[in-house]
Amino acid sequence: MSAPVKTPNPGKKQGQKAGQVAATPAPAIPETAPTPDAAPAPERVIVTVGVLSLAQRFGRFVAALTASLWKLLLDTGRKIAVFCENWLLDGKKAPHGLAVTRIMFGIAGLGILGSNWSTRLYAFGPGSLWNGQWAAPSSDFPQIWLFSIFRTVMPNAAAYTAMYLLVAVLAVMFTLGWRFKIVLPIYFVLWVSLIEAQDLLGDQGDNMYRIALILLFFADPCQRWALDARRRRKAAERGGSWLAQTWRGRPLLADKPEYQSLFHNLSLVALTAQVCFVYASGALYKAGGAPWSGGEAIYDPLHTVQFGTWPALSELVTAWGPSVTIAAWGSIILQMCFPMMLLTHPTRVVALIGIMGFHLGIALLMGLPWFSLTMIAIDFVFITEKTWTKAISTVRGAWSGAARAA
Numbered sequence: 001m002s003a004p005v006k007t008p009n010p011g012k013k014q015g016q017k018a019g020q021v022a023a024t025p026a027p028a029i030p031e032t033a034p035t036p037d038a039a040p041a042p043e044r045v046i047v048t049v050g051v052l053s054l055a056q057r058f059g060r061f062v063a064a065l066t067a068s069l070w071k072l073l074l075d076t077g078r079k080i081a082v083f084c085e086n087w088l089l090d091g092k093k094a095p096h097g098l099a100v101t102r103i104m105f106g107i108a109g110l111g112i113l114g115s116n117w118s119t120r121l122y123a124f125g126p127g128s129l130w131n132g133q134w135a136a137p138s139s140d141f142p143q144i145w146l147f148s149i150f151r152t153v154m155p156n157a158a159a160y161t162a163m164y165l166l167v168a169v170l171a172v173m174f175t176l177g178w179r180f181k182i183v184l185p186i187y188f189v190l191w192v193s194l195i196e197a198q199d200l201l202g203d204q205g206d207n208m209y210r211i212a213l214i215l216l217f218f219a220d221p222c223q224r225w226a227l228d229a230r231r232r233r234k235a236a237e238r239g240g241s242w243l244a245q246t247w248r249g250r251p252l253l254a255d256k257p258e259y260q261s262l263f264h265n266l267s268l269v270a271l272t273a274q275v276c277f278v279y280a281s282g283a284l285y286k287a288g289g290a291p292w293s294g295g296e297a298i299y300d301p302l303h304t305v306q307f308g309t310w311p312a313l314s315e316l317v318t319a320w321g322p323s324v325t326i327a328a329w330g331s332i333i334l335q336m337c338f339p340m341m342l343l344t345h346p347t348r349v350v351a352l353i354g355i356m357g358f359h360l361g362i363a364l365l366m367g368l369p370w371f372s373l374t375m376i377a378i379d380f381v382f383i384t385e386k387t388w389t390k391a392i393s394t395v396r397g398a399w400s401g402a403a404r405a406a
Contacts, residue, residue: 092264095223096388097381102221104377106175125160141196150197177226188213205371219267276339283335295325309367
């Protein structure tokens, strides 16, 4: 017979001795199935992670781009500052252009004095006392002691003529560039005194003339084509004491050339700004007026007694209507764009040719030669030194060739 098979006691572990109480196992915690709100779906987790990654990447991109732009702005500002510093301190700019400005300013002054010589006593002197400008001047300048010289001598014909001739002599010295730093202040005071004594006879050309004279106080327009330039060269060769060299034309700040360049070049900047303001404001004023949009602003003055100096020429110029309108709108566009056209060489050439032609037309057709000459004289500072050097070389070569041919 086979032995009976023992069935293991389920309440007792295998190998447990008899009499030992078996430990009751802890009940197992049943696992509950997760609800939809308890854990996100795999697709939503992926989308959330992707959005966060994209946002972080975009933030880093914006930060890097902002840093790059800021660095670019700083580098650009630094380069502009270095350029401006070098431009202002590294030598005097436009020596030939300012020399031409000085010469043409002197010629304009002589032209005004010469053209009014025959009527000086009636227009400015004792013959003009009836208009009330001597007793109660419209301008404030004649009431200032420094600019009251011509108002003081106005009743005396001989004294007025003497002062008139003195201004003419100073204009000649101004043109030649002789003792310019001494002549300029005296010429400026007497010129303002002369013009402002009869305020009714002045025009905008006189205003621009005196503004430019003030700026020339700080510039050196006698580096070229001037007697002062020749005297400076001789003074440098001869030597001598500081006072003697200064009298011969040695600059006051010769030991500090950077300061000379600074004042000179800042005067050029101010002169450029003044011209640009005049042209831009004139263009804006014209664009807002109906006569300029239709061309009447050019047609009407040319057919008046005051400005139509050449009636036959005025008739010829205004015979074709579209040409008058083109001239009116062309002057507005040219004056408005003039400051921007100075930034590049090709457009600068077009701007200078156009604006000088514009002033020549005013001088010829409207009888305002001295105003036009003043503006053209200032425009010459925009011609580059490279152009002046090339032009001078061409003229000298042609002159030498003509001498050899002779």
